[in-house]
Structures are given as structure tokens and as C-alpha cells.
Amino acid sequence: MTTKVTVISVENVKPSSPTPHHLRTHKLSFLDQLHPTIFSFVSLCYLKDDSSGQAKAAEALNKLKESLSKALTPFYPLAGRIQDDQLSIDCNDEGLYFSEARVNCNLSDFLREPDLDLLNHFYPCHPAKIQPYAGIHPVMIQVNVFDCSGIVLGFCLSHKILDGISTSAFLKGWAACAQGCFESVSPTFDATSLFPPSDKLPMGSITLLGRSMVRTGNCITRRFIFNAPAVAALKNKAAISSGVRHPSRIEVVSALIWKFAMSVAESIAGSRRPSILSHAVDLRRRMVPPLPEFSIGNLLWIPYTKCSAEEDTELHSLVLKLRETFTGIDADFVKKLQSGEGVEITCENVKEMAELYSKGPVDYYGFTSWSKFGIYDTDFGWGKPNWVGSHKISGPVFMNLIHIMETNEDDGIEAWITLDGTEMAMLLEDQEFLSFASVDPSPLL
Template structure:
């Protein structure tokens, strides 16, 4: 298995500071949609970037201050709505984004060598905010870490209640461009779209109308579910498994779906990872398991969400199967389950989810027998250039919660799969992902 690097402690020569917008911004309460303030999204999306060459901290602060004029809700604070019990809103009052600067006795080469699998020590790379609750944490926290070789680590934590993956990428690209090319001519440079703030486009209907079944929110007690819970809640520590799939390996997976069956790289890889995950855990044959994955709904709504919408514009697609059938299924049948889950997501389905969350406040997706995939690839996150070149590495600070499909720096069509399982299952899962225990032999190195 790939090496995991234990992080030393950061040295902080200065106190963290608050960065505020460089010009006056509107003061008001920002309504959050039912997709924004779901209980299972009340955390921060944490990105980590490694750069060979450091960028000046004052330049980063100055450009951040400039960009926050447009993205001013990110310097507000989350709070409970006084008008709508159980909902959150953003108090847009220019409270500020938290910016920390540290030093680490580590080189970029040393980090790269152990960058395949994050571990709990990596959390040291993001400034720890002392807060009573999630509501007290600033929606945007940034830490710049100077490395002993002259490179830098850049870590960001962005509240998932305000942004989804597409939204965070939009903001980060705007910040990077403001740093690298502050006087760029918009007619020559591709400029990120201006942010669209209002979430009222996803207001629930009155009365709510739940017109579709939503299995991702149900929690039936299936035979054998206690076995899965025992495996996932065992005293064994979770171990991250990281496998990179080159385009040639994804193509070999797709060839298992022939004849005459088209599928995307995400669809075939999602099926493969789901099936391998189930096999590695050695689950009861009759147990029904789910695959939950983020599905962008921006263009599936009628009308479409406005250009520049950076709030949560996704819902969870849900595929289901019994363990024995999933394990024995052909690639064609397994991928079809993923495709059908995607095809169900239409305007009416999304509105039904919004209304379900209105009628049943506090409802969470059922994760008891589910693998959850969050796709960070295809968002351009690996292209973030603040003026010192593109990153050497892009990834998360932790991997315990969801399975992540990560971009591969320098290869647009490759994916890195990062997923955590109990330590006793990790080696088998890696072998399965690499195709080393298939009935027909390994396809991983086939020509």
C-alpha cells in the first residue's frame, strides 16, 4: 500500500487574522435553501494544495480581500433563522475570513512521497478554530504553510452550507486569478462567472409535494445490517486506501460493458468501487446496499440554475442492490444501476427532494448500508494557479467520511479513488480495486 506521511507540528510565528472585503458590501441575512442547510452538510469542505514555489502572503491576503467583495457571504456567519425554526441563514456582516500563516520543517518532495494517503495528523495543516459549535466557525478559513524548501502548502476550509464543490471551485479560481493576474484583460483571460447569491430559486412549494420515492432518506432495517454496522463500527481504526486509475485502466473497465453499451468514466468507476467495497467487507448476501453519489442539478432544473450559482446545486443519486446480486452482476448490469440512479434526477425529482426536506426538517440520508461518493474531479480544482505555477498535489485533509474521486494533477482523464475502511479490510480492498482478485485474472496491466 502507498505510504502515509505523519505530519510534524506547525510553527505559528504570528496570530491568525481576519480578512475582510476591500470595499463595502451589503449587510443583510442570506436565505439558505433546503439543499444548503441539510444537517449532513454542516461541515467544511477542506482542500489541501502543495506548490513548489510560495506566493507572497500579503499578495494572497490582498487578492482575497478583493475577491471577498463579490463573495461577501463567505465573511459572514451562520446562525439559526429567527423566522423559520430549524433553518440556517447567513448573517452577512463582514465579520471576516480567518487567515493563518505557519511554518513546517518539511520539503515539497517529502510531502509528495507520502501524499497518497492522508491520516489524522494532516489536520494539523489547517488552523484549529476554537468554537462552541459549527455555527461559530467562520465559513472561510485559510492557512498558508511555508515549507523548508521554499514551497508552500495552502489549506482552505469552506462551509458546505454555503457552497458545493462547483461553488468552491468557482470561488477559488476567482481568488487565484485575482492573485496571479490582478490586471488581466477579461477579453483575453477566461474569467470565472460572477457569483449568484440568492438561494430563493430553490424555495419549496406551498404546500410541499413529495411526488417521488426517495430511498436515500429511508432507513429500513435490513437482514444482516447489524453485521455491516459491526464491521464499520469495529474498534479497528479506519485505514485510507488510495488507487489511481489511468485512462487506459478505465478503458479496460468500460470494455467489460460491451457490446453496444456506452457509459461515462464516472459511471463505470462508481460501479467498480461500490462492488469492490462490498466484497472487501464480506457482507451478508441478502443485505441491500446502496451507492449514494453527488449529482449536479444545475442543468436538470427547469429553468436551469443561474450562471454563477455557487450554493449547493446537487442532490444524492441512489442505486440499490442486494449484496449477492451486486457481487455476481456483470459490469453492464452494475453500471446500468448507476445510470438509472442518474436518470431519475429531473426537475420534478429535485423539487420533490426540496419539499421533503421542508416537510421533514432535520431529515438525513440513510448511510447505514451505503457507500457515498463525492466527486472532486472534473471541477478544475487541480488547475489552481496563484502565480507560482499549478499545484504539485491537490487533495483532502482527511478521508474518513466519504469515498472521494480526486483529480490527478497533469492528467485530466485519470482519477484517484480515496476511501477509508476498517484496517483489516484495507489490503483486500486495494487488491480488488486493482483487479487482482477477479475470476478472469487481473485486467490492471492487460494490453
């Protein structure tokens, strides 16, 4: 039997209380401006007892809608519409896009061997063909109900207002409302006052630079799990050789993926090329004083790390490079961004990158991490998710992207890696790389 995802209803869920007039326009910050109209995708899978039946699923669906309406009162911009100029959100309470779908299989069957093509249909806008109307919605949600009454929540989230931590904050707030803890939900939307918008950003140059990082061909997305013992081994290996004190999970796993991605690219090209790794860094925890986790907006910076064709690509060397990059994003750096130097820093970064690309082919790898964000703690009253997924990237135009997720196992890492098909095939045959990672395992193991 062919598994089908059938959308049976679409509606707008509105805030339970109207947004005050003085909050009607939410201006986007300088950091929000730097993000193009791209979307994040995340799915939360909840196994439920077969005996609960569709009646219980209907009860859960009503609970989700009622609590979402309450959560949208403090998260009011998410029920608005992104303006054509991409500089503000009209907080008009038109409502958050909310669809319900039926899936004609059991969720446990899907989770035994996740089909990433099928997973993409759990989202309200398919990642391979974003609908035009998605560009005006800050958040879109699809609730997928399986034959067993299991539920998958699929989210399409605009990067114009939400980064990973903002997404986690929204999920925690919604779940708190579902459990009757409405008073504990108190998001702040201070990003614009902290990082005022600017009309001097070189958006044309940023767009051209972004296009130079795009590849053509057939890409493949695969899931790689680095369990706790593997991560511990990598941290120990990197610490002994590099002298980096207490390398983080993100540093060692990112360095390992970068190392082997460069290796397969070199094998195919026949020679080493310069390589660039960008990695999103949260600014909330690096400010003095730190911002609370419920601070909403793109409160992150995306620094890049270079590795020339002549430099060492051993794990410890790459970990050291990443540590130097990350430590450079400190409280003083954030103050420069806030003081108005952000435009100058952005222009200089764009200039440096453009000069590097002008000298010949460059391999680019974009990393983002949603680890330690607490998304696995999202409990609407029927337990925590059994799996938190991302999405499959497909099409003839793509970028080398690595989305790092947490796992439901302590200290594990789940990396969703998208590479050219030939490069991915070589990575899947590299026994040294696979000694640290398992490929596409079932989330139920």
C-alpha cells in the same frame, strides 16, 4: 527529524469593500437545509524553486491576502458568520478565518510519499477534531509555507453554503483577483430564490437515518489512482457488457469500487447484505437553461442506488444501475424540486430508506465527485497546483465514504476511500481490483 506544522499567525481577512446593507442577510436554500453542519477539506500543493527563498514566500503570502480581500467583495457571504439557526448567514464582513503556518520540511519530500496524518494538520481545523468556532465560519484557510518556500493551501469549507463546484468557483475567483482580473469574477447567490427554504422538512428523521449509516470501529483512508488507460479499459468493459452508451469515468470507477466493497463486506459477514450507494449529482448542468458555474450554493441532489442481496454485482450491471439513477435527475426532476415538491420527495426517500434499514443490516457507501471541476487550474501567478488532496478520516465512528478527485493527468481519477480497517486490508490484497488501481502513489510521478 520530526516534521511539525506550527501556526504562527491567525487573522480575519475582510472584504476590500463593505457589503451593501440590503445583502446583509443571506438565507440558505432548501438544498442547503438538507446538509448537516459538515465540512469539506481540500488542499492545493504548489512546489516552488528552492532558490526563491522565504522572502519570495512572504511576497506570495501578501499577494494571497490582498487578492483574497478583493475576492471577498463579490463572495461576501464567505466573510460572514453562520447563524445559530443554521438557516442564514449574517454577511457582516467580520472576515474570513486565515492562518499562516510553517512546515519544517521541503514540500517535495512530503509529496514523494504523502503522509495523510500530516496532511490533516495542513487544515485550519483538524478533520478529526473540528473546533466549535468552525461551525460559524463558511470558509477557513491555512497557508502552509515549507522550508523550500513551497506552499500548501488548506481549506475547511462549510457544506451549509458550498458544494464542490461552488468551492471551485471561489478558488477560480480568488486566483483571478490575484492575477489582476477582478472584473471577471461575478458569482451569483440565487439558490434561495431557485429553491426556497422550507420549514416542513423532516430534519429529525433525516438525522436518525444518517445515524443508521454510521459505523463503529477503526477506519482506514487510502488513495487509489485509476490512470487514463485503466479508466478507458473499464469504460470499454462496461459498454460492451451493459449496452450503456459512453459510460462516464465516474460511472465505471464508482461501480468498480462499489463492486469490490460489497465483495469484501460479504466475505467478512459470511453472506450478502443489501447495499446502498449514494452519489452527489450537480443540478446546474441539468437545469434548462443550465446555471453558470459561478452559481454558489449546494446546487446538488444526492440520489441513492440499491442493490439487493440477490442482484448481480458484475461491473456492467452496477454501471447500468448508476446510469438509471443519474438519468433520473433531469430537468423535469429539478422543476419538481423548484415547484415545492422537494419536501414530498425528501420525505418519501427517507421513508423508503428507513424501511430498508428496518429489515436488517444494510451496507451504505457515500460517494461524492469533484472531477472535472477545474481545481487543478487554480493559478495565483506561480503556476497550477502539483497536487490537489482531500483528507484522512479517523476515529471510532465513521461512514464508508469515497471522495473522487480529478488528477493532474488527463482523464485520470484519484479516489480517497474510507472503509473499516479489516475491509480495507482485504481490498488491498485483491489483485483484480489492483489491476486497475495503484495505491498511494506519489503525486510527483
